[in-house]
Amino acid sequence: MEKKKNISMAVIKRLPKYHRYLNELLKNDVDRISSKELGEKIGFTASQIRQDLNCFGDFGQQGYGYNVRELSSKISTILGLDNVHNGVIVGAGNIGQAIANYTRFGKMSFDLKGIFDANPKLIGIKIRDISIEDIDDLDKFLANNKIDIGVVCVPRINAQKVCDVLVAGGIKAIWNFAPVDLVVPDDVIVENVHLSESLLTLIYLLHNK
Amino acid sequence: MEKKKNISMAVIKRLPKYHRYLNELLKNDVDRISSKELGEKIGFTASQIRQDLNCFGDFGQQGYGYNVRELSSKISTILGLDNVHNGVIVGAGNIGQAIANYTRFGKMSFDLKGIFDANPKLIGIKIRDISIEDIDDLDKFLANNKIDIGVVCVPRINAQKVCDVLVAGGIKAIWNFAPVDLVVPDDVIVENVHLSESLLTLIYLLHNK
Secondary structure, eight states: OGGGGGOOHHHHHHHHHHHHHHHHHHHTTOOEEOHHHHHHHHTOOHHHHHHHHHTTOOOOBTTTBEEHHHHHHHHHHHHTTTSOEEEEEEOOSHHHHHHHHOGGGGGGTEEEEEEEESOTTTTTOEETTEEEEEGGGHHHHHHHSOOOEEEEOSOHHHHHHHHHHHHHTTOOEEEEOSSSOOOOOTTOEEEEOOHHHHHHHHHHHHHOO | OGGGGGOOHHHHHHHHHHHHHHHHHHHTTOOEEOHHHHHHHHTSOHHHHHHHHHTTOOOOBTTTBEEHHHHHHHHHHHHTTTSOEEEEEEOOSHHHHHHHHOGGGGGGTEEEEEEEESOTTTTTOEETTEEEEEGGGHHHHHHHSOOOEEEEOSOHHHHHHHHHHHHHTTOOEEEEOSSSOOOOOTTOEEEEOOHHHHHHHHHHHHHOO
16 A cells, blocks of 8 residues: 555556446457557557556566456456446536446546536436536435435536535545636645637647647 | 747646636636746746647737737637537446536537437437437448537447547547447547546556555
């Protein structure tokens, strides 16, 4: 466990990529792979891969490479995917609905338990068997259900307020799609998906190749 | 112009954030701001801000700070936002429709010109006055229209094929939402939004705080 404390965000950010590539190998019935071959697929060097995976334990054997099923399963465990994570989506606009409809997240241990919105026209509409509820009932819902992840899909102007309700309700992980930097206590994690910033980066690079 | 070549991706990735905060200041009628104040807002140090902005030119004056309107306008120009960028969305599923409906991107010089899908049930449906067209007509559309940005929102398995059509059609900037690493020629830029990887990062951090 001591080791974990020194893992850099750069390594952590690469873990989901390992997870994705190993799952693909599994689907294609690949049993084992060398760090060199895995590196060629992902676009990392073999030594980078060995270094990354060494952060989490002793994987692979010299001359044999990695057992794909074993490595994939260990990375799933490291990522925390052996547990189920209950989530709520707040804001059932374009992005909120898209996230709610994205069944792929279910495979990633994300279990959607509730969707909330302030718009009376949306309240009561079902998305994948979940009725959109009144945002005013969010605090009550959080008090009565164990929710791990709050997905913030409301407009910028309401995002901090929603975030505060989620945090007050005991949520420790916030997946934020609003174009704003949320202020949270130290023990709450925020992962941002800032689509506008992503688009602006692309446009910048297009102009400055 | 010589300066630009040395700008790191880390600085480039921060530019959209400057853009966002400066626009907010403008909206709140703030005329000028010191690097210290700006830093406190964004969460960077004052020296980081001075260093970043110095990459692009001489902004700000000692003792006065930055003229917000001027700096915001210069950053817009640096980002390439003085030009209009025509875009197509390929894949009108959950994410594709969400992007198509997101009017905010229009303010970022992104002008949506076409939406394409393979699903006959979707073809002909209008999103914000744009009819979804048959994906088989994408190459023809690209031949007849000047398109700068291709947004890939198709399932993983079709993403590379769609990407190849976009590249063959002359597109140099791809905004990729499919959970796959696209292979493109050197002169084509890919900006990925890998939602699954973002969620996995959040779950990892929740388990390893």
